[in-house]
Amino acid sequence: MSMMEIRSLTKRYGSKTALDDVSLKIAKGSIYGLLGRNGAGKTTLVSLISNRDFPTSGEVLLDGANVKENDRALKNICCMGAEQLLPGYMRVKDVISSMRYFYKNTDAEYANALCEKFGLDPKKRLSRLSTGYRTIAKVIFAMSSGADYIILDEPTLGLDANHRELLYKLIIERFNETEAAFVISTHLIDECAGLFERVFVLREGRLIADEDSDALRRSAYLVEGKTAEVDSFIAGKKVLTRSEVGSFCSACVSGGDVPSPDALPDGLEVSQPTLQQLLIAMTEEG
Amino acid sequence: MGVNYPGFNDTEPLFIQIARWLENKIVTGQLKADEQIPSTTELSAALKINPATVRKGVNILVEKGLVYKKRGMGMYVAANAEDSARDDRRERFRDDYVRPMLEEAARLGISRDEVAEMVKGER
Incomplete structure (x- = not known):
């Protein structure tokens, strides 16, 4: 199976390490x-993977070959x-018809079908699209590119709930058909959690988690109760x-393992965080 | 969660929820012996859940012997699945329902006898 490998990728803009x-x-x-x-490095990573920007150091390999000018x-x-x-x-339709010059496996028929599903008028000019439809157009271009690696950066930006649900369904359907790798960056974590097999978490430019999404969620637990009791319970644990x-x-x-209710002092309750709750905890400042 | 099916939540592992969702259909006879269950492809698109997660959920039912695979055809409900799923749940009934109920009763100061009365009076 084809594989993309990112090795020690570093990108600095002046004195800032992105x-x-x-x-x-x-x-x-x-x-x-x-x-x-925001600002954790997601978009920087995406632009390095796609060769839109060059790393300060490190490399991106696709099946062993560097992607740089490849x-x-x-x-x-x-x-x-x-x-x-x-x-x-x-116009949207002109983008679709010229995409094959860049992505030779472009599936224009599929792109047109997606336009219809989302109610996007292919005759519209890109500049005349609303925020939501601009996102939808970009998602459609990426999903119909026929590429083996499809990276969707904030594909839900400006989409209403109906269009988001449709998008999740279409992603799964396309994935089932093509087995293309999808990398999806989003802030709607709980809503998208079910789509992911594995998650990468960036914090201040560093990768702080690369794990099976369920395993990551189960790597932490919430404990709640009277302050004094909670504090004595969490003493010495990684909070x-x-x-x-x-x-x-x-x-x-x-x-550590999630303590069973029997092992807990009276009055304390434990629960499993949602992926979003855990992410907030992992990426909190300070 | 992209799941807008009743009974799904954001905190329990999804593969367990999928297994339970399918098992419910078997226990209630909505999926009958030798009936085909929806494919991983169908389930993942409908529930908007990663197919690997769906497969993991379905595999729990395979391991329990509730569904079986016909090569190249898909997954089918096993002949004795309804009874065996029901027996399994009966065994867990005390742990899953009776014990939590008694714990809550104890917290509220409701005696065992009062609980028993309530159970008898319930239609």
């Missing part, structure tokens, strides 16, 4: 979540977002976040 020694693997036949706060490799990687570079006077309300306190504890 991406700091990130290594990860993306295999065809899997859907990944790329998660992290046309064959780049035809197999399609990152949504590049279409911002397209002139606004272009990601802790917040108080009145005389009560809730903490997110990382690592």
